[in-house]
Amino acid sequence: MTAYSVSVRHNFETAHRLPHLAGKCVNLHGHSWWMEAKVSAPALHAGAVVEFGALKARVREWIDTHLDHGAMLGADDPLVDVLTEHKSKVYRFGAANPEGAEHLAEGLAHPTVEAVAELIARVVDDALRDLPSAPGARVAEVTVRETHVNSASWCQSERGSTP
Numbered sequence: 001m002t003a004y005s006v007s008v009r010h011n012f013e014t015a016h017r018l019p020h021l022a023g024k025c026v027n028l029h030g031h032s033w034w035m036e037a038k039v040s041a042p043a044l045h046a047g048a049v050v051e052f053g054a055l056k057a058r059v060r061e062w063i064d065t066h067l068d069h070g071a072m073l074g075a076d077d078p079l080v081d082v083l084t085e086h087k088s089k090v091y092r093f094g095a096a097n098p099e100g101a102e103h104l105a106e107g108l109a110h111p112t113v114e115a116v117a118e119l120i121a122r123v124v125d126d127a128l129r130d131l132p133s134a135p136g137a138r139v140a141e142v143t144v145r146e147t148h149v150n151s152a153s154w155c156q157s158e159r160g161s162t163p
Contacts, residue, residue, distance in 0.1 A: 005040040005140060006049045008056045012068040014091075016111040019077060028071065028079065031146040033116070035063070037124045038141045040156075041134035050133040058127035063120070066091050072111035093119075117144040117154040121163035139163060 015030040037059060041049045070089030073080050083090050094109040104122045108115040121142040128137055138156055145151040154163065 003040050003042055004044055004049050004134070005038050006052065006055075007036055007038045008052065008059060009034065009036045010056070010060050010063055011035075012063050014067045014070055014072055016072040017077070017079070018110055018112060020074070020110055021112075033067075034145040035117075035120050036143050037120060037139065039124065039128065039133075039137055040140040041137040043134055043136065045132060045134040045137075048134070049137055050128065050131055054131050055124075055127055058131070059120070059124055062123045062127075072116070074110040113144055113146045113150060113152040114154070116146075117142045117152050118163055120144060121154045121156075125163045 011032060011034045013030060013032055015028055016025075017028040018025040039049055039055070066089075070091055071079070071083055072091045072093060073083075075092045075094040080090055080092060091105070091111075093105050093111050093115060094107070104119060104126070108119055121139045124139045124142065128139065141153055141155045143151055143153040
């Protein structure tokens with residue numbers, strides 16, 4: 001079966017902490033994150049899977065608005081209230097977020113790199129719903145790097161459903 005795919009990349013600077021895990025990640029710390037999202041389709045629409053510019057703009061705008069130069073925290077993290085009180089940007093995993101982003105974090109309790117990959121898969125999936133794209137276009141894979149040596153991927157083929 002022939003399939004086509006396109007990928008978009010973006011980077012962002014974001015802090016997170018994982019107090020539910022043992023180790024040094026219980027501390028608030030930041031990373032220079034890199035994401036790559038792959039969209040695939042069995043056929044083309046107007047010669048493309050999806051128009052690069054529109055997809056990149058939507059995904060980058062969402063990341064820059066909600067994640068870049070902020071902190072990703074679990075909804076039950078006590079730092080949420082402190083940082084919010086001091087007008088810091090906070091994206092809450094597993095809870096409602098401002099500006100209509102509530103549903104994207106649903107079911108993702110903590111900002112692990114794996115959860116960030118799934119979150120971005122959901123962002124790309126939302127964008128695909130609104131953009132002209134090939135029939136059957138879907139998010140195939142999202143890989144997120146939190147460091148040069150640590151990454152995680154969300155893969156459609158392994159999940160069998162949309163993000």
